[in-house]
Amino acid sequence: MTPTPDAIEYELRRYLLAEFLPGESPANLRDDTPLRTGGILDSVATLKVVSFVEQSFGIEVEAHEAGVEHFDRIVDIAALVRRKRGR
Amino acid sequence: MPSTMPSPGAPPSDPRLARCRRDPREFALLIGQLALALLVFWVFRLHELFGDGLWRVNLLSAAGFAVHYWLPLRFKEPWFIALSLSALPWLAGIAAGAWLLGIGLVFFVIGRSALAQRWRVGLTLLVVVPCVIGRARGLPGFPAELWPLVGSVFLFRLPIWLYDRRHMRAPPRLADFLAYCFMLPNWGLLLFPVVDFHTQRKSFLAREQGKVAQEGLLSIARGVLHLAIYVRLYNSDAVAPDPFEITGPLALLACMVRVYLLYLRLSGTFHFVIGLLQLFGYDLPPTHRAWLLSSSLTDFWRRINIYWKDFMVKLVWFPCYFRWRRSGDHRAQIAATALVFVVTWFLHAAQTFFLTGTFLLRETDVAFWSILGLLVMGNLALELRRGSAAPPVGLRRGLGIAGTFTLLTLLWSMWNSQSFDDWFDLLTWWRVG
Numbered sequence: 001m002t003p004t005p006d007a008i009e010y011e012l013r014r015y016l017l018a019e020f021l022p023g024e025s026p027a028n029l030r031d032d033t034p035l036r037t038g039g040i041l042d043s044v045a046t047l048k049v050v051s052f053v054e055q056s057f058g059i060e061v062e063a064h065e066a067g068v069e070h071f072d073r074i075v076d077i078a079a080l081v082r083r084k085r086g087r
Numbered sequence: 088m089p090s091t092m093p094s095p096g097a098p099p100s101d102p103r104l105a106r107c108r109r110d111p112r113e114f115a116l117l118i119g120q121l122a123l124a125l126l127v128f129w130v131f132r133l134h135e136l137f138g139d140g141l142w143r144v145n146l147l148s149a150a151g152f153a154v155h156y157w158l159p160l161r162f163k164e165p166w167f168i169a170l171s172l173s174a175l176p177w178l179a180g181i182a183a184g185a186w187l188l189g190i191g192l193v194f195f196v197i198g199r200s201a202l203a204q205r206w207r208v209g210l211t212l213l214v215v216v217p218c219v220i221g222r223a224r225g226l227p228g229f230p231a232e233l234w235p236l237v238g239s240v241f242l243f244r245l246p247i248w249l250y251d252r253r254h255m256r257a258p259p260r261l262a263d264f265l266a267y268c269f270m271l272p273n274w275g276l277l278l279f280p281v282v283d284f285h286t287q288r289k290s291f292l293a294r295e296q297g298k299v300a301q302e303g304l305l306s307i308a309r310g311v312l313h314l315a316i317y318v319r320l321y322n323s324d325a326v327a328p329d330p331f332e333i334t335g336p337l338a339l340l341a342c343m344v345r346v347y348l349l350y351l352r353l354s355g356t357f358h359f360v361i362g363l364l365q366l367f368g369y370d371l372p373p374t375h376r377a378w379l380l381s382s383s384l385t386d387f388w389r390r391i392n393i394y395w396k397d398f399m400v401k402l403v404w405f406p407c408y409f410r411w412r413r414s415g416d417h418r419a420q421i422a423a424t425a426l427v428f429v430v431t432w433f434l435h436a437a438q439t440f441f442l443t444g445t446f447l448l449r450e451t452d453v454a455f456w457s458i459l460g461l462l463v464m465g466n467l468a469l470e471l472r473r474g475s476a477a478p479p480v481g482l483r484r485g486l487g488i489a490g491t492f493t494l495l496t497l498l499w500s501m502w503n504s505q506s507f508d509d510w511f512d513l514l515t516w517w518r519v520g
Contacts, residue, residue: 037286037372042389043400044420044470047408051416063409064254067401069285 008057008078015052016074020045031075036068046071053077059084103292107160113297114156120304121149121366124311131315136352137276140178144275144363147174151271152366156296164266164291167367171271178274183233188269190214190237194245195264204253211249222441238441239277240268243398243434244284250402251284263288272363277442280357280374281398282364293370303365306358306373313355320348333516342513347492347499350391354378357392382479382487384459385466387495399427417471421464428460451510455502462494 009031017029020040035041041049049071050061059081061070070080125145128134134142151170158166176184197210220226222234244267252259267287273279292299333339357374364371374394381387388396407423432453439447479487504510512519 034372039376043396043404044385044467047416047420061409063406064250066405066409067285068283068397069289 008081009074011056012049012053012074012077015056016040016049019048019052029074031078032073034072035074036072041071049077053081057081057085101160104160106292106295107163108295108297109157110297117156117297117300117304118149118153121152121307124304124307125149127311127315131311131318133311133314133318136314136318137356141275143178144174144272148271148363148366152300155367156300160292163368164262167271168262168265168269171269171274172265174271174274175269179236180230180232182230183236186229186233187236187240190218191240191264191268194241194268195259195261198249198252198264199259199261204249207252208249211245219440222444234444235277235442238438239279240273242438242441243281244268246402247281247284247398270364271367272360276356276360278353278356280360280392281394282371283394283397283401286371286397287369290370290372292368296368299368299370300366302370303362306362306365308362310355310357310359310362313351313358317348317351317355320345320351331519333513333519335516339513339516343496343500346503347496349503350378350499353392357394379492380488381491381495382484383466383491384462384494385470386487387491388463395431399431403427403430417468420471421468424464424467425460428456428463431460432456449505450507451501451504454507455498458498 013026013029013031016035017024017026021029033040035049036046046066050066053059054061061080061084065080070076128145129142134145147170151167155163155166172188175187178184179187193214194211197207197214200207202210217226218234218237221229222238225231248259248264248267267282267284270279270282333342354375361371361374372393374392376390376393378387378391381390404423404427407426408419411419411422435456436447436452439445478484500513501507501510504513
């Protein structure tokens with residue numbers, strides 16, 4: 001089933017909270033919270049998010065897309081997913 | 088890749104317009120804090136660590152910020168570029184400054200061309216070759232002070248820019264290139280943090296200008312604190328372990344800890360530089376995160392010189408991992424990590440070559456990067472096998488910090504020794520003394 005636009009952000013937030021921010025209030029993880037530059041995700045953790053995104057949304061992420069440009073905020077990751085799914 | 092510099096006719100919907108709110112009270116508070124930080128800088132005579140250039144950069148940055156704060160959005164980044172370029176001949180010399188700008192423009196023209204990426208890289212290397220020869224032997228007609236500047240500005244930033252260039256959807260803009268490569272604080276500090284092109288572009292006024300500047304002042308204060316501690320600890324920048332001064336195990340320990348804390352100079356410098364850039368609206372992330380509190384070697388690698396780690400992740404680790412991941416996820420990560428440390432060693436040696444004229448090929452240096460790389464790889468393998476365990480807390484974290492500190496202190500003393508013989512002499516002080 002194709003996730004609705006908001007569902008992408010919802011799924012990402014749920015995954016990030018469970019995997020990297022256990023116990024954190026969901027209100028503290030906004031769509032524009034810096035994940036990479038804010039120290040929440042390191043490079044290894046980013047690869048886990050890449051795997052999650054690839055498996056959950058059926059896209060393939062390339063090396064240059066795994067950087068801060070697309071993986072620093074939920075809103076950036078969701079935009080990447082939408083762009084790649086729209087191709 | 089979107090450009091961050093607004094055109095003169097920037098659409099009124101640009102969210103950064105609202106972030107340029109000007110408030111005389113906020114401005115007075117910011118300027119007051121900046122003056123206080125610079126006063127402390129002066130009282131501790133921190134500029135003497137770097138020569139007069141940095142002090143002049145400080146004064147220019149303070150004056151530049153006072154103007155920048157009040158400028159409308161469309162003039163803010165052009166003002167930073169104009170200030171940086173006009174300060175270049177004053178701080179680097181007219182001939183060196185002109186040549187540096189000229190070489191930069193050649194790099195830009197090559198990078199902007201519609202050629203395939205491999206041709207852009209090839210032509211860039213053709214320009215790099217005479218620069219290497221110039222640094223090694225000198226080139227007639229070129230000032231000697233040009234080559235360290237070339238290394239400081241382009242050695243790391245040019246590969247990043249070329250990498251990002253490959254994936255840009257529109258041709259790169261000269262203004263973006265100038266704002267990235269020709270940053271004012273660089274003229275006072277040759278050992279400069281490896282700022283990422285995309286991060287710098289994206290960070291420009293990512294928050295309200297007052298908040299970004301306030302973050303910058305915090306970073307400047309952090310930098311001043313690190314440098315002040317460094318100066319108090321050493322009172323000079325020429326500290327090397329001397330086995331003849333060691334009189335007992337406690338003295339050995341103190342000497343080794345002092346050598347490890349030498350790094351405060353670098354962390355302080357980088358915090359300070361990033362703080363200066365934040366005054367001009369670049370909302371850059373911190374360069375270090377409490378590196379003395381690292382609880383494991385992978386934790387250390389993630390906390391110390393974060394810009395370098397991100398540079399390696401972007402240009403080496405991710406590309407290798409994505410190429411190799413089909414042969415196994417964990418194996419690809421560990422192999423990519425090994426390559427990161429080889430490249431890190433080589434680029435540090437190349438940086439030393441451009442800054443000092445000598446390619447660093449010392450047994451203790453090679454051993455340091457090899458051992459650190461192997462330990463980080465081992466640590467990573469353990470983390471991957473354990474899965475996403477929660478970070479250690481309480482006693483476990485305390486033991487982790489103590490163990491990591493001890494190990495790094497030992498490694499650092501080796502790294503700073505001229506040879507293994509010198510290091511063994513230090514460790515066996517009773518034999519030498």
